Amino acid sequence: MKLASLKQGGRDGTLVLVDRKLERAMTVPEIASTLQAALENWETLAPRLEAVYGDLNAKPDLGFALDVTELASPLPRAYQWLDGSAYLSHVERVRRARGAELPQGLLTDPLMYQGGSDGFPGPRDPIAVREEAWGVDLEAEVAIVTDDVPMGVAADTATNHIKLLMLVNDVSLRELIPAELAKGFGFVQGKPASAFSPVAVTPDELGPAWRDGRVHLPLVSHLNGQENGCPDAGPDMQFNFPALIVHAAKTRALGAGTIIGSGTVSNVDSAKGVSCLVEKRVVEILEQGRAVTPFLRYGDRVGIEMFDANGFSIFGAIEQEVTPCPS
Amino acid sequence: MKLASLKQGGRDGTLVLVDRKLERAMTVPEIASTLQAALENWETLAPRLEAVYGDLNAKPDLGFALDVTELASPLPRAYQWLDGSAYLSHVERVRRARGAELPQGLLTDPLMYQGGSDGFPGPRDPIAVREEAWGVDLEAEVAIVTDDVPMGVAADTATNHIKLLMLVNDVSLRELIPAELAKGFGFVQGKPASAFSPVAVTPDELGPAWRDGRVHLPLVSHLNGQENGCPDAGPDMQFNFPALIVHAAKTRALGAGTIIGSGTVSNVDSAKGVSCLVEKRVVEILEQGRAVTPFLRYGDRVGIEMFDANGFSIFGAIEQEVTPCPS
Numbered sequence: 213m214k215l216a217s218l219k220q221g222g223r224d225g226t227l228v229l230v231d232r233k234l235e236r237a238m239t240v241p242e243i244a245s246t247l248q249a250a251l252e253n254w255e256t257l258a259p260r261l262e263a264v265y266g267d268l269n270a271k272p273d274l275g276f277a278l279d280v281t282e283l284a285s286p287l288p289r290a291y292q293w294l295d296g297s298a299y300l301s302h303v304e305r306v307r308r309a310r311g312a313e314l315p316q317g318l319l320t321d322p323l324m325y326q327g328g329s330d331g332f333p334g335p336r337d338p339i340a341v342r343e344e345a346w347g348v349d350l351e352a353e354v355a356i357v358t359d360d361v362p363m364g365v366a367a368d369t370a371t372n373h374i375k376l377l378m379l380v381n382d383v384s385l386r387e388l389i390p391a392e393l394a395k396g397f398g399f400v401q402g403k404p405a406s407a408f409s410p411v412a413v414t415p416d417e418l419g420p421a422w423r424d425g426r427v428h429l430p431l432v433s434h435l436n437g438q439e440n441g442c443p444d445a446g447p448d449m450q451f452n453f454p455a456l457i458v459h460a461a462k463t464r465a466l467g468a469g470t471i472i473g474s475g476t477v478s479n480v481d482s483a484k485g486v487s488c489l490v491e492k493r494v495v496e497i498l499e500q501g502r503a504v505t506p507f508l509r510y511g512d513r514v515g516i517e518m519f520d521a522n523g524f525s526i527f528g529a530i531e532q533e534v535t536p537c538p539s
Numbered sequence: 540m541k542l543a544s545l546k547q548g549g550r551d552g553t554l555v556l557v558d559r560k561l562e563r564a565m566t567v568p569e570i571a572s573t574l575q576a577a578l579e580n581w582e583t584l585a586p587r588l589e590a591v592y593g594d595l596n597a598k599p600d601l602g603f604a605l606d607v608t609e610l611a612s613p614l615p616r617a618y619q620w621l622d623g624s625a626y627l628s629h630v631e632r633v634r635r636a637r638g639a640e641l642p643q644g645l646l647t648d649p650l651m652y653q654g655g656s657d658g659f660p661g662p663r664d665p666i667a668v669r670e671e672a673w674g675v676d677l678e679a680e681v682a683i684v685t686d687d688v689p690m691g692v693a694a695d696t697a698t699n700h701i702k703l704l705m706l707v708n709d710v711s712l713r714e715l716i717p718a719e720l721a722k723g724f725g726f727v728q729g730k731p732a733s734a735f736s737p738v739a740v741t742p743d744e745l746g747p748a749w750r751d752g753r754v755h756l757p758l759v760s761h762l763n764g765q766e767n768g769c770p771d772a773g774p775d776m777q778f779n780f781p782a783l784i785v786h787a788a789k790t791r792a793l794g795a796g797t798i799i800g801s802g803t804v805s806n807v808d809s810a811k812g813v814s815c816l817v818e819k820r821v822v823e824i825l826e827q828g829r830a831v832t833p834f835l836r837y838g839d840r841v842g843i844e845m846f847d848a849n850g851f852s853i854f855g856a857i858e859q860e861v862t863p864c865p866s
Contacts, residue, residue: 223579223794252550289794291616291657294727315722325724326653330618330794342691342790363864364669385790395642397652398725400621404791463669463712464731467550467616467657537690 238275285332286412293329297475347386348508352487361466370454379409410528425452434515441485565602612659613739620656624802665862674713675835679814688793697781706736737855752779761842768812
């Protein structure tokens with residue numbers, strides 16, 4: 213099942229089902245008006261949504277033509293956005309770039325931060341930044357969305373709380389992050405609003421690529437039309453999604469609609485490229501002696517997409533242009 | 540104006556106006572069904588709410604008797620909860636307690652973390668903790684609630700975005716925090732769900748005590764019926780609330796219903812006591828050579844309240860008992 217939200221209809225948009233080929237959409241007001249509402253009553257509503265989704269795929273005359281520019285984020289705002297950092301080659305390269313030490317327990321204790329979730333731009337909306345000099349970077353990730361998760365959930369049942377998957381562009385301001393993290397309280401200014409893929413999908417849409425709590429497919433990122441990288445999101449994910457849920461829920465329950473990110477997808481072997489520019493710069497330093505790729509400037513365009521084994525786009529593409537903040 | 544949310548009515552509760560004496564409440568379904576909905580359309584709805592509030596105070600037969608145990612948090616969940624740390628004597632004592640260095644720029648750059656906001660307990664609900672040994676502590680604070688704040692807002696206009704004030708118990712797990720903060724990504728496990736005061740109030744309810752972006756009144760906290768402290772929330776607040784808004788909105792807009800906390804209220808002079816146990820322990824070490832106050836145990840009760848110059852409770856009392864996590 214693929215779900216999205218039209219921008220029309222208020223701050224939480226209007227829930228639509230999207231056909232598997234990402235060509236058509238239809239509203240489902242008789243089932244749920246927003247994705248958040250669906251997630252709050254998922255056990256009851258998901259079977260009804262699945263039935264409509266089956267019809268939508270079977271009958272080409274159902275629904276209306278999907279225009280991705282009219283989509284908000286699947287959850288235009290959320291009550292919780294937690295981002296892990298489960299690909300340790302990303303952690304190692306980024307910390308090397310800013311001269312920071314690797315955290316103790318790196319292999320056993322996930323890194324995770326609480327992100328801002330009060331408003332996410334749509335998948336084709338700009339990355340609005342007040343100062344180009346803040347070092348704008350993309351971070352291509354995979355994320356899950358949960359229903360209600362009890363405090364202290366165990367790994368074996370955590371899997372059952374994964375209702376949807378999405379892609380993420382976790383925009384980062386590299387020149388602000390070192391000073392902010394040095395204060396010890398995590399990110400407020402260094403991570404402006406993240407963007408998510410046009411559609412969120414149920415795990416079954418990934419077929420055999422969804423296994424052991426990981427997505428075993430390459431995550432493609434582009435910069436101004438050129439491929440930036442296509443690392444595999446599966447093998448080097450040190451902590452799978454159930455482990456990230458267990459970490460997040462150790463001392464508190466998680467409300468329905470909680471989004472948890474994988475962290476920037478990265479492989480130990482950099483041959484397939486990377487999912488952010490700061491890692492690209494570190495690889496350049498190692499291979500060529502100096503970083504040649506600058507951070508993003510106004511007018512730069514980034515893209516993030518994932519294809520199945522047959523070459524079909526699963527989530528649609530995040531495509532964003534960096535622009536000055538609207539005054 | 541004083542506003543609260545009944546637990547009945549779903550995840551966001553039911554908005555009620557509460558009279559100035561905290562004795563009666565009335566629902567206002569013709570204006571807004573939830574506090575979040577009111578905040579999203581505040582300019583239009585606040586005058587209508589004010590008119591009903593005037594009636595409620597003038598006519599003793601209006602509304603029903605307020606039972607604080609039936610109240611949810613004013614915002615039972617929120618899209619954003621950011622907590623500053625604007626009282627530097629708190630920062631200094633806490634970092635001394637865990638042997639951490641003071642951050643550079645302490646006097647000019649506010650400390651602030653992104654907190655979990657997907658579910659807040661009610662003002663009389665328990666502090667549910669899985670492990671007593673995690674070092675449960677209260678932190679008594681003041682907080683504001685904003686409407687929509689544009690990215691890059693200036694200090695002189697930031698004040699206008701402060702729509703409501705509340706008290707906070709920012710529950711902290713002292714034994715988990717040092718290792719978590721050492722990882723550099725802020726709090727996920729170390730800060731379980733915060734609780735807020737029974738009612739949220741508009742700034743005018745504070746009269747002359749609300750000035751220069753600060754609340755100039757003592758904040759009283761109790762432990763098992765004994766006063767823990769009553770430091771003044773005004774004079775030692777290094778960064779006032781408009782400054783905290785400016786900090787939070789530097790790189791992103793803030794959505795309506797954003798809550799921003801002051802950080803634990805603390806005075807440079809500890810004569811009036813403190814607002815958390817870790818500071819109390821540091822003061823004990825300095826004055827008596829060793830800490831004698833343990834962190835909270837199951838069955839311990841904490842209270843947080845603020846009184847006006849005439850001795851009336853402004854926000855009602857947060858009263859919570861520490862309990863094992865419901866299994």
